[in-house]
Amino acid sequence: MPEFTSDLVMHEVVGPLTTAEAREEALRCYYCYDAPCIRGCPTAIDIPVFIKHIATGHLLGAARTILDANPLGATCARICPTEALCEGACVRGQDSRPVAIGRLQRTATDAAMAGEVPDLPEFATAGHGRVAVVGAGPSGLSAASYLRRLGYEVDVFEERPAGGGLDTYGIVSFREPVAVSLWEVERAAKMGVQFHYGVRAGRDVSWDALREGWDAVVLAVGLGRVPRLGIGGEELPGVYDALELVEASKTGPLEAIRLFGTVAVVGAGNTAVDAATLAKRLGADRVIILYRRGEEAMPAYAYEYAFAKQEGIEYRWWTRPLAITGASRVEGIRVVSTRPASGQARSDRQAQLEDVADSVQDIPVSAVIRAVGQEKPGQIWSALGVLVREGRVVVDSETFETSLTGVYAIGDGLARPGEATVVQGVADGKRCAFAVHHRLTTGRED
Amino acid sequence: MADLSVNFAGIKSPNPFWLASGPLTNTGYQVAKAFDEGWGGAVWKTVGEPVVNVSSRLGGLDYGGRRMMGLNNIELISDRSLEDNLREIAQVKRRFPDQAVVVSVMVESRPEAWADVLHQIEDTGADGVEMNFGCPHGMSERGMGSIIGQVPDYTCQITGYAKSFTKLPVIVKLTPNVTDIRNPARSAVLGGADALSLINTINSVMGIDLDTWRPLPHVDGRGSHGGYCGPAVKPIALHMVSSIAQDEGVGVPISGIGGIETWRDAVEFLLLGASTVQVCTAAMHYGFRIVREMTDGLNDYLNARGMARVGELTGGALNRLGDWNDLNLSYQVVARIDQQKCVGCNLCYIACDDGGHQCIDLIPGQKVPLVREADCVGCNLCSLVCPVPGCIDMVPIETGRPAKTWRGLA
Numbered sequence: 001m002p003e004f005t006s007d008l009v010m011h012e013v014v015g016p017l018t019t020a021e022a023r024e025e026a027l028r029c030y031y032c033y034d035a036p037c038i039r040g041c042p043t044a045i046d047i048p049v050f051i052k053h054i055a056t057g058h059l060l061g062a063a064r065t066i067l068d069a070n071p072l073g074a075t076c077a078r079i080c081p082t083e084a085l086c087e088g089a090c091v092r093g094q095d096s097r098p099v100a101i102g103r104l105q106r107t108a109t110d111a112a113m114a115g116e117v118p119d120l121p122e123f124a125t126a127g128h129g130r131v132a133v134v135g136a137g138p139s140g141l142s143a144a145s146y147l148r149r150l151g152y153e154v155d156v157f158e159e160r161p162a163g164g165g166l167d168t169y170g171i172v173s174f175r176e177p178v179a180v181s182l183w184e185v186e187r188a189a190k191m192g193v194q195f196h197y198g199v200r201a202g203r204d205v206s207w208d209a210l211r212e213g214w215d216a217v218v219l220a221v222g223l224g225r226v227p228r229l230g231i232g233g234e235e236l237p238g239v240y241d242a243l244e245l246v247e248a249s250k251t252g253p254l255e256a257i258r259l260f261g262t263v264a265v266v267g268a269g270n271t272a273v274d275a276a277t278l279a280k281r282l283g284a285d286r287v288i289i290l291y292r293r294g295e296e297a298m299p300a301y302a303y304e305y306a307f308a309k310q311e312g313i314e315y316r317w318w319t320r321p322l323a324i325t326g327a328s329r330v331e332g333i334r335v336v337s338t339r340p341a342s343g344q345a346r347s348d349r350q351a352q353l354e355d356v357a358d359s360v361q362d363i364p365v366s367a368v369i370r371a372v373g374q375e376k377p378g379q380i381w382s383a384l385g386v387l388v389r390e391g392r393v394v395v396d397s398e399t400f401e402t403s404l405t406g407v408y409a410i411g412d413g414l415a416r417p418g419e420a421t422v423v424q425g426v427a428d429g430k431r432c433a434f435a436v437h438h439r440l441t442t443g444r445e446d
Numbered sequence: 447m448a449d450l451s452v453n454f455a456g457i458k459s460p461n462p463f464w465l466a467s468g469p470l471t472n473t474g475y476q477v478a479k480a481f482d483e484g485w486g487g488a489v490w491k492t493v494g495e496p497v498v499n500v501s502s503r504l505g506g507l508d509y510g511g512r513r514m515m516g517l518n519n520i521e522l523i524s525d526r527s528l529e530d531n532l533r534e535i536a537q538v539k540r541r542f543p544d545q546a547v548v549v550s551v552m553v554e555s556r557p558e559a560w561a562d563v564l565h566q567i568e569d570t571g572a573d574g575v576e577m578n579f580g581c582p583h584g585m586s587e588r589g590m591g592s593i594i595g596q597v598p599d600y601t602c603q604i605t606g607y608a609k610s611f612t613k614l615p616v617i618v619k620l621t622p623n624v625t626d627i628r629n630p631a632r633s634a635v636l637g638g639a640d641a642l643s644l645i646n647t648i649n650s651v652m653g654i655d656l657d658t659w660r661p662l663p664h665v666d667g668r669g670s671h672g673g674y675c676g677p678a679v680k681p682i683a684l685h686m687v688s689s690i691a692q693d694e695g696v697g698v699p700i701s702g703i704g705g706i707e708t709w710r711d712a713v714e715f716l717l718l719g720a721s722t723v724q725v726c727t728a729a730m731h732y733g734f735r736i737v738r739e740m741t742d743g744l745n746d747y748l749n750a751r752g753m754a755r756v757g758e759l760t761g762g763a764l765n766r767l768g769d770w771n772d773l774n775l776s777y778q779v780v781a782r783i784d785q786q787k788c789v790g791c792n793l794c795y796i797a798c799d800d801g802g803h804q805c806i807d808l809i810p811g812q813k814v815p816l817v818r819e820a821d822c823v824g825c826n827l828c829s830l831v832c833p834v835p836g837c838i839d840m841v842p843i844e845t846g847r848p849a850k851t852w853r854g855l856a
């Protein structure tokens with residue numbers, strides 16, 4: 001297990017609710033029937049019930065309700081885009097403001113992390129057999145936990161030295177401390193899930209061996225690195241992949257990655273916000289986010305954008321990088337102004353763009369961070385020989401089974417359109433576990 | 447400015463808000479402070495033979511994050527000496543000639559005991575006495591308090607003693623711990639009571655601590671039943687006040703007590719027959735200052751309705767309260783959900799389906815549940831559970847049936 005030091009130096013931006021705040025907030029819940037918030041949660045946590053538990057001072061019951069439905073409830077409490085999920089659906093948004101479901105969830109899971117760990121209800125049916133899970137990120141952990149609860153022997157193969165996937169390596173510590181993610185991994189281990197770290201499937205254990213040695217194989221491999229921008233100067237020292245930068249900030253000494261002066265971030269999604277706010281903490285005086293479209297088309301959530309503004313991050317809309325310049329390290333970034341091609345809407349994220357004539361400009365910067373999405377895990381699909389369409393692995397929408405019988409794929413690796421989230425990966429893992437169980441107990445897929 | 451002053455069985459006070467006998471009226475310091483804040487009267491903490499009070503004494507019932515929706519106590523009467531009490535009563539009365547000072551009293555059921563204490567009270571210049579026939583704990587185990595109030599003959603007899611020994615107006619404070627409040631009320635009037643006050647506290651056990659299994663409150667690990675009061679008891683008090691206000695055999699002024707916290711609560715008591723009100727728990731909770739909102743609110747209410755005197759409210763709604771037998775069986779209301787206001791919580795649906803008459807449907811893909819009006823019995827439950835004010839209305843519908851009552855049918 002590597003050393004994670006970042007929790008000590010980077011403090012969480014959002015703090016816990018006080019006991020009194022939590023109680024008051026819990027009492028704001030109407031305890032809706034067939035509650036819209038539950039439908040807003042991909043893992044369908046019984047939100048009114050856990051909130052009622054908090055209102056009655058029974059945090060253990062609240063944590064049980066949450067963790068029964070979502071083994072990554074502690075992570076989700078911190079980083080779920082709740083305004084687009086449960087809180088967006090909360091009826092109190094209509095007559096007041098939504099109940100702070102995420103922060104209440106944190107109250108309950110914090111109590112669990114502090115030692116009041118609930119036992120979880122047993123499932124009525126039990127299967128037996130062995131299932132291999134590749135990847136110990138949120139979706140893999142979820143699948144493994146449910147399969148274990150369903151009675152299976154579960155082996156998780158993870159190429160990194162620790163579990164948690166992006167929760168551990170990719171989410172900035174000031175939004176989620178590493179300790180939270182590692183606690184979730186530890187819980188799965190305590191349930192009896194076997195973790196095999198430093199093992200890369202397809203290299204250290206062959207795909208065939210997995211398919212032959214285990215009754216089912218669940219692929220929860222996530223996405224890859226940030227793709228190249230494909231412009232000159234990308235090799236210069238001072239150019240970073242956002243994910244590598246975040247990872248370095250969590251696993252290494254911060255002194256090793258000191259930033260200074262003005263830093264440019266390319267891309268305007270949630271990763272860009274994380275990279276930009278991290279850059280500030282790593283020493284940058286000024287951070288500018290460059291986005292080739294306008295504010296109207298920005299993919300980051302409203303609360304992320306608000307956070308960036310609050311942290312003093314600057315935005316330059318309709319700006320496309322042409323080249324990174326510098327003699328022996330980054331000294332500037334050359335950009336050009338863009339606009340939607342005629343007849344295209346400014347707010348359309350797919351709109352064709354054209355450069356504005358004579359608008360090339362050099363911005364002096366000391367570093368450039370690439371934050372333009374993640375690569376799809378193409379080689380894994382081709383090595384396995386599963387059906388792929390438009391670069392995306394094809395899975396059954398109910399069971400997550402690929403074109404290979406007994407091989408399933410879940411989580412970010414599916415590269416669904418739209419923002420990838422932890423909670424979606426957890427929901428996939430849960431549904432997939434029950435589908436595997438169904439298959440292994442009935443031999444049928446329906 | 448409406449006239450808030452009252453003359454209650456000969457006791458004058460600048461407004462109808464009195465402090466009830468209890469911890470608020472234990473000392474001259476408190477009562478003087480209360481009068482400075484604007485209370486119209488105060489019923490002194492019950493005086494009598496010296497007692498020893500226990501520690502602890504109070505238990506609270508919280509609800510929905512609000513403290514003390516109900517309060518219970520195992521406190522006895524004043525544990526200060528009679529002399530101290532009487533001296534302070536005299537001092538307060540001298541300083542506040544316009545405010546009503548009423549002395550609550552409870553002694554053994556011997557005529558000499560009552561004669562003695564009443565003469566001493568008269569000497570203080572107090573405006574009246576209130577006979578505490580209501581304390582449900584402790585004193586009742588010694589043949590006083592609610593043990594008198596629960597036996598109509600005793601009530602009549604002891605009230606008679608009091609009347610024969612004093613010219614001061616005598617208020618009899620009734621215990622609610624009886625099956626029909628009209629019986630002790632009639633007996634008190636028969637014994638000569640000039641006025642009645644009610645309710646005293648209700649027998650209750652507040653709860654048990656889940657960790658220690660000690661009762662709440664406890665005294666060295668043991669508990670005892672105590673008297674329950676506070677906002678939770680208001681409906682019980684309103685019923686009792688109205689039923690004696692309507693009773694032919696009563697016919698004396700009533701001081702309404704029980705769960706009064708705001709001017710709105712007070713107006714309800716007045717409309718159901720009270721001419722003054724007494725407050726205990728609410729002032730114990732928030733302090734004497736609450737009387738300011740109470741007088742302001744009452745004054746504005748009277749002004750808004752063009753009423754000159756608070757007395758005009760007394761009994762104003764009594765004619766609307768009566769036997770079930772006189773309710774119009776042809777009247778029909780149905781629930782209507784406001785499409786704009788509904789937030790889609792479905793609480794009305796589940797309440798009606800499980801605890802009502804199964805006449806609200808959830809429509810797939812639609813936020814607002816649908817009431818099948820033809821099946822709605824008009825019970826009100828959905829409108830009571832709906833969290834959004836004014837969202838579910840109970841609307842009268844034309845049935846075409848002529849008005850009829852059970853009594854009319856019989």
Ligand SMILES: Cc1cc2nc3c(=O)[nH]c(=O)nc-3n(C[C@H](O)[C@H](O)[C@H](O)COP(=O)(O)OP(=O)(O)OC[C@H]3O[C@@H](n4cnc5c(N)ncnc54)[C@H](O)[C@@H]3O)c2cc1C
Pocket residue numbers: 079080081134135136137138139140157158159160163164165166167170171172199200201202220221222223243246270271274410411412413420421422423425
């Ligand atoms: C910067 C950033 C910020 C984010 N912020 C949020 C947020 O605020 N809220 C939110 O909900 N989501 C956020 N996300 C998305 C979220 O992190 C992902 O949706 C989630 O982690 C997906 O889980 P996963 O298990 O599918 O993949 P991952 O978390 O990527 O885990 C995949 C795991 O599989 C392992 N692996 C891959 N290939 C192999 C192999 N061949 N053999 C063995 N192991 C392998 C990897 O090492 C990794 O541990 C963010 C993502 C990023 C990059």
Ligand SMILES: Cc1cc2nc3c(=O)[nH]c(=O)nc-3n(C[C@H](O)[C@H](O)[C@H](O)COP(=O)(O)O)c2cc1C
Pocket residue numbers: 466467468469491492504517518519521522523524550578580581619645646647673674675676677679703704705706724725726727728
């Ligand atoms: C702690 C406490 C002590 C009380 N002591 C007396 C008392 O000595 N004599 C009495 O007549 N009533 C006593 N009462 C009853 C109150 O006067 C009043 O009737 C009752 O509390 C209901 O009013 P409320 O709901 O406004 O509190 C006491 C109430 C409390 C809470």
Ligand code: SF4
Pocket residue numbers: 028029030031032035036037038047048051089090091092099101791
């Ligand atoms: S929608 Fe809001 S009010 Fe309704 S149950 Fe969920 S959290 Fe509570």
